Amino acid sequence: MARAYDPLFITSDNSPIDVPSPSSSSMTLTKDELKRIAAYKAVDFVKSNMVLGLGTGSTAKHAVDRIGELLRQGKLENIVGIPTSKKTQEHALSLNIPLSDLDAHPVVDLSIDGADEVDPRLNLVKGRGGSLLREKMIEGASKKFVVIVDESKMVKHIGGSKMALPVEIVPFCWKFTAERLRRVMEGYGCEARIR
Ligand SMILES: O=C(CO)[C@H](O)[C@H](O)COP(=O)(O)O
Structure with a gap:
């Protein structure tokens, strides 16, 4: 059962994992420090010889940092990363x-990424960081997907944050697609806007 820890962990087999509460000392952790603690915990799932999907965003960045650190220390070996964005690649x-792609490695052992919203049934909104398509391709090809979120991402229902729902479209005839989206959303109080 999920407890009110911040951050909360969930995995693709739908079983929440409790993370020990941050230090009980009087030290107050910032949101970024909490993200780092959660991200480091996610990296506990990483073993040598894995092909890894590397997520995008301020949370996933901590996981990538940790993987780099463990490789440098020789605690991880023979890792191949598949980045979900140019930023993560750099x-x-x-x-x-070491990096690769889905053509060379069509099966990914584990992907680690953040999310924008998570509902109680573990449905996610992802992609506000702008790498929705690559994330879906890489994380969809993964045997296991670890999502790292803090409490600010937990919503009662998808759309609960009232922030934009990312939809990635191809540049070709984008106005046509935007109009189709507008029609689909008609009556739901949404507007399709290019970011
Ligand atoms: O989906 C994403 C990028 O497209 C990110 O994982 C999501 O936006 C969360 O980002 P952050 O960890 O910075 O809050």
């Missing part, structure tokens, strides 16, 4: 994490 390269 970051992983700066940490000397």
